[in-house]
Every structure is written in structure tokens, then in C-alpha cells.
Amino acid sequence: MPSHYDVLILGAGMAGLSCARRLQDAGKKVLVLEKARGLGGRMACRRTEKGTWDHGAQYFTASDRDFAAQVAAWQQAGSVAEWQGKIQAWDGQRFSTPSAIQRWVGVPGMNAPLHALAGGIEILFDVKITGLEAIDGGWQVLAGEQSWQASQVVLSTPAEQVGPLLPAGHALATLAASCQMEPCWALLIHSARPIALPFDCLFINQGPLSWLARNSSKPGRGSEENWVAHASPEWSRQHLELTPDKACAMLSRAFGDLFHDMPVDGLPVFKLLQMSAHRWRFASGALPVADLPYALSNDGLALAGDWLAGGKVEGAYRSGVALAAALLV
Ligand SMILES: Cc1cc2nc3c(=O)[nH]c(=O)nc-3n(C[C@H](O)[C@H](O)[C@H](O)COP(=O)(O)OP(=O)(O)OC[C@H]3O[C@@H](n4cnc5c(N)ncnc54)[C@H](O)[C@@H]3O)c2cc1C
Structure with missing residues (x-):
């Protein structure tokens, strides 16, 4: 029974x-x-043995009063903290600074x-x-x-x-x-040494990628140099049925291309990177x-x-x- x-x-x-x-x-x-x-x-x-990645939700907001009260309780208990990483947006030509809002993350991981x-x-x-x-x-x-x-x-x-x-x-x-609902391919990146980019997270408004974040800039993640990139909904939809290996290869190239026109020092050294891809078939909507x-x-x-x-x-x-x-x- x-x-x-x-x-x-x-x-x-x-x-x-x-x-x-x-x-x-x-x-x-x-x-x-x-x-x-x-x-x-x-x-x-x-x-993995190389640390952790938040490969789905990156942070959350708390604009609703009840949810804000719940977030405050989690913060008090140590399972949530504010993410104060440096945030930028990139349109393919120049950086801009998105509006300042409180961004919350789970500690030590989003879950x-x-x-x-x-x-x-x-x-x-x-x-x-x-x-x-x-x-x-x-x-x-x-x-x-x-x-x-x-x-x-x-x-x-x-x-x-x-x-x-x-x-x-x-x-x-x-x-x-x-x-x-829209899909999202995520690229999980581990670098054997710190990548000195002038941002911790980046909204990307052009090309296959739409988001890049230094996971280790979030509180409680440890010191491993781990990054997460998300492909745009359009790219993810067009490449939905790729194998993870193939998606990883294409997104790794997109990750490299991202820096071509960027006025930054401290670019990732590609031979020091390990990458893998994860598909969220139903990411948002x-x-x-x-x-x-x-x-x-x-x-x-x-x-x-x-x-x-x-x-x-x-x-x-x-x-x-x-x-x-x-x-x-
Ligand atoms: C790549 C990505 C980036 C995101 N970024 C952000 C962000 O920055 N900020 C933000 O606020 N939100 C973000 N989101 C959205 C956020 O993650 C979701 O809004 C939220 O987590 C949804 O919660 P949910 O409980 O509604 O659904 P889910 O988290 O999807 O939970 C549904 C659960 O049902 C389970 N399930 C499904 N089918 C079955 C079945 N047949 N039997 C048993 N179990 C089943 C699944 O395994 C899953 O655990 C992002 C999501 C993704 C994927």
C-alpha cells in the first residue's frame, strides 16, 4: 500500500x-x-576537485517585502550574503556600469x-x-x-x-x-591562475555570450579561480541539441573572442584553462x-x-x- x-x-x-x-x-x-x-x-x-560553480541562477534580488524579510533571516543565519563584485556591461565597444542594486547570493553556494x-x-x-x-x-x-x-x-x-x-x-x-521557456548553455571555466580582468561580472549585449562572472568573487566560494559564462537565449536555442563537448568548444571560442576588442590587461591564458558545458533546457520564461x-x-x-x-x-x-x-x- x-x-x-x-x-x-x-x-x-x-x-x-x-x-x-x-x-x-x-x-x-x-x-x-x-x-x-x-x-x-x-x-x-x-x-569538483577544482572548486564550485553556480552554473544556474547567479544572484537574486529581493524587491518584495516578504522575500526581503526571508532574505534578512537567511543573511542572519549565514546562508545568504550580499555579492559586492564589480559589475560592468559590455556592448562590443565600450564598458558601462549597470544600475546599483543589491544582489544576493547563497553561501557557500546558490543552493x-x-x-x-x-x-x-x-x-x-x-x-x-x-x-x-x-x-x-x-x-x-x-x-x-x-x-x-x-x-x-x-x-x-x-x-x-x-x-x-x-x-x-x-x-x-x-x-x-x-x-x-528559453534554454541556456552555461560554460564552466577553471583557471590555474588568477585572471586579472577589471570586473567580477559582466552583462554582455552582443555575440553568443550574455553573462560572465568570477564565481570566486562571491562570498564563501574559496580561492579557486572559477568563472561561469552563459550563452544568450538566441544562441542557446540555435545550438540546443549540441553535445556538451561541442557546445564547450564553441563557447570556449566565443569566450576567447570576447576579449579581442576589449581594452583590458590580464587576459586569461588559454592553456591554463579547463572548461565544460552544461545545458539548461528550461532556463527562463x-x-x-x-x-x-x-x-x-x-x-x-x-x-x-x-x-x-x-x-x-x-x-x-x-x-x-x-x-x-x-x-x-
Ligand atoms: C542559467 C540560469 C541563470 C539564471 N539566473 C538567474 C539570476 O541571476 N537571478 C534570478 O533571480 N534567477 C535566475 N535564474 C532563474 C532561477 O534559477 C529560477 O527562477 C528559480 O530557480 C526557479 O525555481 P523553481 O522552483 O520555480 O524551479 P526549478 O528550480 O526549476 O525547480 C524545479 C525542480 O523540479 C524538478 N523536476 C522537474 N521535473 C521533475 C519530475 N518529473 N520529477 C521530479 N522532479 C522534477 C527539477 O529537477 C527541479 O529541481 C536563472 C536560471 C538559469 C537556468
Whole structure:
């Protein structure tokens, strides 16, 4: 007989865990099911013997009052800090300085606030949900031979991963299908010695790359000289099906080309670099902002995620928390 929960939550990213935290604190019996081997979703970190990389979300803002209060609590607990790296923008000809806003990062990696949220919550990793079936009084969630039952199920996956899990023609599947998400190829760079560029992070408004950041300029990352570059949505879409090796080769070239016209000293020495590539198939995208940052149907199924709340880490948190409040009514 499968175990029965009040709420099953699919996905251990910011939306799923912020929802789970509120529900469990209110006394609900909650289980989170996550297909990856660890917490984070798009806030995950890569760790090797060469150090760490935040290869998904780079930082987050906290413009919403509730989220700002949560960020302050995380900061107090040491799992979040302000990133004060030198930020520049590059248009192919000149540098400019973007507007000054507070940029927050998890410490020691972007997924640290998710570890803070997850304390004491039952989470099963390496569980890829393949479908949901309606049962008497709720839902059965399936992953191969395994199954779990609950009165309510929250799907907190990126929009494009919702449809295949839901019964054909379900209204929530139709909603999710209306949100198109963009991919992002990430290049993870390790240099055997410091690269003395005059910025720690760079918005790039021209060419295949759109972002470059010195990971080690973020608090708590250690001294390894690790950088992350992101390809633009256009480039990532056009090269979506490349192998990681091929994407790595092309993006490494783009990384080198970036410096041709740049008036900088201290360029990377390419023979001292090690690089690899990671594809985020569903990196970003959101529906136009609606009154409610979640979707709840009266059969016990619900959706949360950044894509329902304007995108970004902040939106994912807002979505998860608002959905939890609605489920507790
Ligand atoms: C390259 C990149 C750069 C970004 N930069 C920024 C930034 O600088 N600032 C910012 O605020 N935001 C940024 N973002 C966006 C930010 O990461 C997201 O808005 C936020 O993390 C989304 O959280 P979420 O919980 O909604 O979704 P996710 O983090 O995607 O969580 C969904 C979870 O569901 C799991 N899942 C999916 N399918 C299944 C299944 N079938 N069974 C079980 N589990 C499943 C996934 O593994 C994942 O863990 C970036 C994202 C990327 C990819």
C-alpha cells in the first residue's frame, strides 16, 4: 500500500521548498519528490576537485517585502550574503556600469537557502515522476514501480515539464503549455591562475555570450579561480541539441573572442584553462504577471514556479509561499 501524505510536492527548487516549508510548519504531512540527486533546481551548484560553480541562477534580488524579510533571516543565519563584485556591461565597444542594486547570493553556494528551507522536510532524490492518476479522495504519483498518494499534489517543475505529467486535457496542462521557456548553455571555466580582468561580472549585449562572472568573487566560494559564462537565449536555442563537448568548444571560442576588442590587461591564458558545458533546457520564461502567482484546481492539483510569478528566484519563492497559503485555507 503506497504511503499517504496530505501534500506531495514535485520538485525541490525554490518554489517547491518554500511551499513545503510553509505547509509542514502548519502541520501538514508533506513529501517532496525530486528527480535530481540534490536540492536546488535552477539554483544548483556544480562541485569538483577544482572548486564550485553556480552554473544556474547567479544572484537574486529581493524587491518584495516578504522575500526581503526571508532574505534578512537567511543573511542572519549565514546562508545568504550580499555579492559586492564589480559589475560592468559590455556592448562590443565600450564598458558601462549597470544600475546599483543589491544582489544576493547563497553561501557557500546558490543552493544554500534551499538547504535552510529544507530542514526536517522529507525529500526523496533521484525520483523522476512519470505520471499522476486520480484516485478516491486524491492523487497517486508514479515513478516507475514506485508510487505515493496524497490528497493534494503540487507540481513545481518548469512549465514545459508540467504537461507530460498531467492527465490529457487537464486545464493546468493547458495553462502550462501557454508558457514558453528559453534554454541556456552555461560554460564552466577553471583557471590555474588568477585572471586579472577589471570586473567580477559582466552583462554582455552582443555575440553568443550574455553573462560572465568570477564565481570566486562571491562570498564563501574559496580561492579557486572559477568563472561561469552563459550563452544568450538566441544562441542557446540555435545550438540546443549540441553535445556538451561541442557546445564547450564553441563557447570556449566565443569566450576567447570576447576579449579581442576589449581594452583590458590580464587576459586569461588559454592553456591554463579547463572548461565544460552544461545545458539548461528550461532556463527562463514566465507568463504575463497575473493576480495569483500559482494555479490551483478544485481536484487537488496545483502549480507553483517562477514562471507563474514573473520568473526569477524571487518569483519562485513568492509562488511557493502564496500557494501554501491557498492550500491551508
Ligand atoms: C542559467 C540560469 C541563470 C539564471 N539566473 C538567474 C539570476 O541571476 N537571478 C534570478 O533571480 N534567477 C535566475 N535564474 C532563474 C532561477 O534559477 C529560477 O527562477 C528559480 O530557480 C526557479 O525555481 P523553481 O522552483 O520555480 O524551479 P526549478 O528550480 O526549476 O525547480 C524545479 C525542480 O523540479 C524538478 N523536476 C522537474 N521535473 C521533475 C519530475 N518529473 N520529477 C521530479 N522532479 C522534477 C527539477 O529537477 C527541479 O529541481 C536563472 C536560471 C538559469 C537556468
